[in-house]
Amino acid sequence: MKTSYLLNILLAVALVILSVKIVYTGNTDDMNNEITTQQDQNIALENILTRSSVRAYTDQAISNEQIDTLMRAAMSAPTAVNKQPWQFLVITDRAILDSIASNFKNIHMAQHAPLAIVVCGDLDKALEGDAQSYWIQDCSAATENILLAAHGMGLGAVWCGIYPIQQRVDLLRDMLSIPSNLIPLNVIPVGYPKAPQNPKDKYDSARIHTNSFQ
Amino acid sequence: MKTSYLLNILLAVALVILSVKIVYTGNTDDMNNEITTQQDQNIALENILTRSSVRAYTDQAISNEQIDTLMRAAMSAPTAVNKQPWQFLVITDRAILDSIASNFKNIHMAQHAPLAIVVCGDLDKALEGDAQSYWIQDCSAATENILLAAHGMGLGAVWCGIYPIQQRVDLLRDMLSIPSNLIPLNVIPVGYPKAPQNPKDKYDSARIHTNSFQ
Numbered sequence: 001m002k003t004s005y006l007l008n009i010l011l012a013v014a015l016v017i018l019s020v021k022i023v024y025t026g027n028t029d030d031m032n033n034e035i036t037t038q039q040d041q042n043i044a045l046e047n048i049l050t051r052s053s054v055r056a057y058t059d060q061a062i063s064n065e066q067i068d069t070l071m072r073a074a075m076s077a078p079t080a081v082n083k084q085p086w087q088f089l090v091i092t093d094r095a096i097l098d099s100i101a102s103n104f105k106n107i108h109m110a111q112h113a114p115l116a117i118v119v120c121g122d123l124d125k126a127l128e129g130d131a132q133s134y135w136i137q138d139c140s141a142a143t144e145n146i147l148l149a150a151h152g153m154g155l156g157a158v159w160c161g162i163y164p165i166q167q168r169v170d171l172l173r174d175m176l177s178i179p180s181n182l183i184p185l186n187v188i189p190v191g192y193p194k195a196p197q198n199p200k201d202k203y204d205s206a207r208i209h210t211n212s213f214q
Numbered sequence: 215m216k217t218s219y220l221l222n223i224l225l226a227v228a229l230v231i232l233s234v235k236i237v238y239t240g241n242t243d244d245m246n247n248e249i250t251t252q253q254d255q256n257i258a259l260e261n262i263l264t265r266s267s268v269r270a271y272t273d274q275a276i277s278n279e280q281i282d283t284l285m286r287a288a289m290s291a292p293t294a295v296n297k298q299p300w301q302f303l304v305i306t307d308r309a310i311l312d313s314i315a316s317n318f319k320n321i322h323m324a325q326h327a328p329l330a331i332v333v334c335g336d337l338d339k340a341l342e343g344d345a346q347s348y349w350i351q352d353c354s355a356a357t358e359n360i361l362l363a364a365h366g367m368g369l370g371a372v373w374c375g376i377y378p379i380q381q382r383v384d385l386l387r388d389m390l391s392i393p394s395n396l397i398p399l400n401v402i403p404v405g406y407p408k409a410p411q412n413p414k415d416k417y418d419s420a421r422i423h424t425n426s427f428q
Contacts, residue, residue: 005217005218008218008221008222008225009221011225012221012224012225012228015224015225015228015229016224016228040257041366041367041368043254043257043258044257044258044260044261044362044363044365044366045283045287045363045366045367046258047258047261048287048290048359048362048363048366049286049287049290050290051290051292053292069259071417071421071422072263072417073259073262073263075416075417075418075421076262076263076264076265076413076416076417077358078265078267078358078361078372078373080375082414082416084416084418084421086421087421087423087427088421088422088423089423089424089425089426089427090422090423090424090425091424091425092424092425093425096425130378130379130380131375131378131379133378134375134378136350136351136354137350137351137354137357137375137399137400140350140351140354140355140358141354141355141357141358141361141373143351143355144291144292144354144355144358144359145262145358145362147292148258148262148359148362149258149259149262151258152254152255152258152259152262153255153259154255158292159292159355161294161345161348161351164344164345164347164348165344165345166344176426176427177426177427177428178427179427182427185351186351199290200296202289202290202296202298203285203286203289203290204289204298207285207289207298207300207301207302208285208302208304209301209302209303209304210303210304210305210306211303211304211305211306211307211310212303212390212391213301213303213390213391213392213393213396214391
C-alpha cells in the first residue's frame with residue numbers, strides 16, 4: 001500500500017515534468033547537443049553537395065529580406081588582400097529581366113525569374129598590375145556563395161557567364177548602363193524551383209592526385 | 215485516500231496534456247519538421263556567413279575521409295558548359311608542405327598545416343577560344359566549396375593565390391612537377407583551427423544597386 005502510494009507520486013512527478021518539458025520546449029534538442037553538431041555539419045555539407053543549376057521557376061516572388069540574405073552571403077566570400085572588388089546589381093524589374101532574356105540566349109530563363117543578380121568586378125577597388133584580375137576569382141567566390149545561399153533557402157539559381165566574352169560584356173554594359181570601372185562577370189537568375197532537382201554527380205577520383213602528379 | 219485521489223487526477227491531467235500534444239502534432243519527429251527545415255536553412259546560411267580564413271592550426275591530423283569530403287565538395291561546383299576543367303593535388307607529405315611554406319611568403323602557414331590542396335585548371339578540359347579562361351571561374355567556385363566544406367566540418371582553411379602571378383605559377387610548377395596543361399590557381403592549407411575565429415563583417419549596402427546603377 002505504502003509502496004504503491006510512493007510509486008504514484010513518482011509517476012505523477014515524472015509525467016508532469018515530461019509534459020511541461022515537451023509542451024514548453026517542443027523538442028529534445030538541448031538533450032542532443034553533440035548529435036546536433038554532427039547534424040549541423042552534415043546539413044552544411046549537404047547544402048554544398050546537393051546544389052544544382054536551376055533554370056525553371058514558379059511565379060512566387062522573392063522578398064527583400066531574401067535578397068538581403070543573398071547579398072550577405074555574397075559579401076562573406078574571401079577576397080585577395082581583402083579588397084572586396086565587387087558591386088552587385090539586383091534586378092527585379094520585369095521589363096529589364098525580360099529584355100535580358102530576349103537579348104542573351106544563355107540567359108533565356110530570366111524571362112520566368114522574379115530576380116536576377118549581376119555580379120560585377122570593380123576595377124577601382126581591385127589590386128593593381130598582374131594581380132588586378134584577382135577580381136575574377138573574388139567575384140566567382142561571391143557568386144558561388146549566392147548559389148549556395150539560394151539553395152540553402154529553398155531557392156534555385158544558375159550562373160550565366162558574361163565575362164570574358166567581350167560581346168556579352170559590351171551588350172550588357174549598354175543595356176544596363178554599367179559604369180566603365182565595372183565589369184559584369186555573370187547574371188544569376190533566381191527563383192523558386194519549378195520542379196525538384198537532381199544534382200549531377202561530378203565526383204571523379206581520377207582528378208585527385210596525392211603529393212605528386214605521377 | 216484523498217491524496218491518492220488527487221494524485222490520480224494529476225496523473226490523468228499529465229497524460230491528457232501529453233496525448234493532446236502528440237495527437238495534434240504527430241510523433242516528436244513530425245513535431246519539428248517545419249522548425250527543422252527552417253533550422254536546416256539557418257545552418258546552411260550560417261556556414262556561409264561565418265566562414266573565415268584560418269591561418270593557424272593544431273597538430274591534429276585530417277583523415278582520408280575528411281579529404282574525400284573536401285574533394286566531393288570541390289567537384290560539386292558548377293562549371294561553364296559542364297566542362298569540369300579541374301585537377302586537385304592533395305598534399306599531406308610534411309617535406310612538401312614545409313618546402314611550399316619556405317618558398318612562398320604568402321603560404322607560410324603551410325608549415326603548420328597537416329594538409330594543403332592545390333586547385334589546378336586543366337586546359338585540356340577547358341573551353342576553347344575566348345571562353346578558355348572560364349576555368350578560372352570554375353576553379354574559384356570549387357575553391358570556395360572547399361573552404362565552406364572545411365568550415366562546415368570544423369576545419370579551417372585559407373585561399374593562397376598563385377595564378378595569375380606568373381612567378382608563383384612557375385615556381386610551384388617546378389617544385390611540384392605540375393604538367394604543362396595544368397595551371398595552379400591556388401594553394402589551400404587546411405587544418406583544425408588553433409583558436410576560435412571571428413569572421414569579418416564585410417557587408418556593405420553601398421555595393422548593392424537595384425535595377426540600375428543610378
